[in-house]
Amino acid sequence: MANFSPSSFCSSSCITAFIILQLLWSCRLFANGCYTSIISFGDSLADTGNLKMLSAYKPDQESLHFFLPPYGESFFHVPTGRCSNGRLVIDFIAESIGLPLVAPFVGGNRNRLMEFRRGVNYAVVGATALDSSFHAARGVPNPLTNSSLRVQLGWFKQSWPSICAKVQDCDQLIRHSLILMGEIGGNDYNHALLAGKSIDEIETYVPLVVKAIISTVKELIKLGAKTILIPGNLPIGCSAAYLTLYHDSDKAEYDNSTGCLIWLNKLSEYHNQLLQKELYQLRELHRDANIIYGDYYNAAMQFFRYPDKYGFTNGALKACCGGGGPFNYNLSVHCGDPSSNLCAHPDTYVNWDGLHLTQAAYKIIYKSLFQGSYTVPQFNSICPTSMLRPIKELSSAI
Ligand SMILES: *[C@@H]1O[C@H](CO)[C@@H](O)[C@H](O)[C@H]1NC(C)=O
Ligand SMILES: *[C@@H]1O[C@H](CO)[C@@H](O)[C@H](O)[C@H]1NC(C)=O
Ligand SMILES: *[C@@H]1O[C@H](CO)[C@@H](O)[C@H](O)[C@H]1NC(C)=O
Numbered sequence: 001m002a003n004f005s006p007s008s009f010c011s012s013s014c015i016t017a018f019i020i021l022q023l024l025w026s027c028r029l030f031a032n033g034c035y036t037s038i039i040s041f042g043d044s045l046a047d048t049g050n051l052k053m054l055s056a057y058k059p060d061q062e063s064l065h066f067f068l069p070p071y072g073e074s075f076f077h078v079p080t081g082r083c084s085n086g087r088l089v090i091d092f093i094a095e096s097i098g099l100p101l102v103a104p105f106v107g108g109n110r111n112r113l114m115e116f117r118r119g120v121n122y123a124v125v126g127a128t129a130l131d132s133s134f135h136a137a138r139g140v141p142n143p144l145t146n147s148s149l150r151v152q153l154g155w156f157k158q159s160w161p162s163i164c165a166k167v168q169d170c171d172q173l174i175r176h177s178l179i180l181m182g183e184i185g186g187n188d189y190n191h192a193l194l195a196g197k198s199i200d201e202i203e204t205y206v207p208l209v210v211k212a213i214i215s216t217v218k219e220l221i222k223l224g225a226k227t228i229l230i231p232g233n234l235p236i237g238c239s240a241a242y243l244t245l246y247h248d249s250d251k252a253e254y255d256n257s258t259g260c261l262i263w264l265n266k267l268s269e270y271h272n273q274l275l276q277k278e279l280y281q282l283r284e285l286h287r288d289a290n291i292i293y294g295d296y297y298n299a300a301m302q303f304f305r306y307p308d309k310y311g312f313t314n315g316a317l318k319a320c321c322g323g324g325g326p327f328n329y330n331l332s333v334h335c336g337d338p339s340s341n342l343c344a345h346p347d348t349y350v351n352w353d354g355l356h357l358t359q360a361a362y363k364i365i366y367k368s369l370f371q372g373s374y375t376v377p378q379f380n381s382i383c384p385t386s387m388l389r390p391i392k393e394l395s396s397a398i
Contacts, residue, residue, distance in 0.1 A: 034097055034382075034388075035383070037117060037120075038099060038179075039180070040179075040180040041123055041180065041184060042183055043126060043127045044123075044126065044355075045083075045089065045123075046089070047082065047124055047125045048080065048081065048101065049104035051125035051126065053106040053107035054145065055067065065334040067079045068336035071085065072084075073346075074346055074359060074395060075087055079336075081125070084359050085320070085321070085358055085359055086394065087359045088362050092366035095392065096366075096390075098389050099118050099119050102119035103119060103120060103121060105159065106124075108120075117163055117164065120156075120159070120163060123152070123184075124144075126142060127144075127149065127152065127184065128148050128184075128187045128191065129148065129149045129184045129188050130149075130188050130205070130209055131148045131151075132146040135192065138192070140192050149216050153219060160174075174220075174225055179227060181228055181230040182213065182231045183231040183233065183234070183294075183296060184213060185271060185275075186233050186234065186236065188205055189205070189271075209271065214279075226288070227290040227292070228289065228290070228292065230275065233296065234297060235264075235268050235300055235304060236267065237260040238258060238300070238304045240319040243317060243327045244329040244331075245331070246264075258304045275293070279293050294374070295368075295374040296369075299365045299368035299372075300357075303316055304317075307350065311347065311348060312348055312361075319351045320351065320353075321336075321346075322341065323337065323339065327351075328343075335353035348360075370385075
């Protein structure tokens with residue numbers, strides 16, 4: 001009678017095949033060795049299509065200008081809901097880690113669960129860190145969305161059990177995910193500034209905004225997150241929108257090395273300092289987690305200081321797409337509106353539409369953070385640069 005013991009049944013080549021299969025499985029699980037998945041929260045710097053989907057549910061609403069050409073024209077060739085001419089920092093991260101572009105959560109159904117296991121994005125254009133009710137109570141209702149950070153975290157908690165259900169262990173999936181917490185908080189200041197709130201009042205929001213971000217990070221750690229990147233604010237005093245809005249400022253209010261508005265950049269710096277202080281304390285409490293600060297501010301200051309060095313031959317302050325004027329920005333003529341104009345070479349501009357950056361600028365921020373020294377701790381001490389894949393050229397198609 002034949003003996004079907006595993007050793008005689010399975011030849012050595014069969015054992016090899018079995019080992020290879022196991023390796024393939026773990027490769028699949030750990031993508032390029034660093035992360036299996038990306039989970040993202042934030043606003044227009046990270047939204048890959050959520051507000052576009054949310055708006056589509058309101059058929060009477062005119063399409064927002066973000067969802068019209070020329071948004072997306074340089075890479076996707078159609079508007080995708082991203083507030084740029086091409087990819088965002090999150091897209092470059094996904095590419096370099098060897099994961100698909102991170103799918104927007106809104107509008108997803110059961111068929112998308114497999115996709116969400118490799119990346120899910122809860123970020124929404126216009127979102128604030130503090131609840132909309134906080135701002136509404138101060139006379140600043142959110143013009144775009146009520147999907148604040150708390151709402152986004154709620155979506156995550158609600159959807160996560162079904163997203164990870166078929167993976168043996170939900171803990172494993174979140175443990176091996178790279179969590180992107182933002183950028184978020186910029187709109188808590190943007191909406192208030194645009195509504196005419198004083199800088200003194202807006203400064204009082206900063207500790208509350210930071211607290212909202214920190215408490216979300218804490219919750220994610222409690223849920224098993226091990227690697228969280230928390231970007232700070234961009235230097236908003238360099239944006240075409242504010243340079244236009246406050247165009248009649250005193251000469252002394254401009255930084256003479258960049259042309260940016262000093263007091264607005266100070267607001268971003270204050271936010272970033274407070275955020276870093278809180279992150280430092282959080283690291284002390286959670287020594288087994290990688291709590292990474294992303295220095296968007298100084299990464300961006302590189303090209304605001306030396307635009308030519310980075311190929312931004314049209315300077316760093318004027319928008320590529322907009323309604324004309326010294327900074328090609330006009331509050332009543334947005335990029336995408338019929339009477340807006342578009343520059344010939346977006347890669348030579350930092351600023352895309354007044355408030356958002358071009359993919360060329362986002363690529364430099366991505367590189368500075370993930371392959372450079374603009375995170376704390378340095379990202380390559382957690383995921384070596386050799387593990388990252390090269391990213392596609394700016395003008396290459398998806
Ligand atoms: C936000 O919520 C308020 C109060 O419920 C509502 O009136 C408003 O239309 C909402 N705004 C958006 C952009 O959805
Ligand atoms: C720029 O500002 C610095 C410090 O505020 C000042 O010392 C310097 O003279 C200024 N340079 C020019 C060219 O105005
Ligand atoms: C903005 O555009 C409107 C409409 O075309 C125009 O009337 C206005 O003068 C422009 N404002 C500036 C500051 O250029």
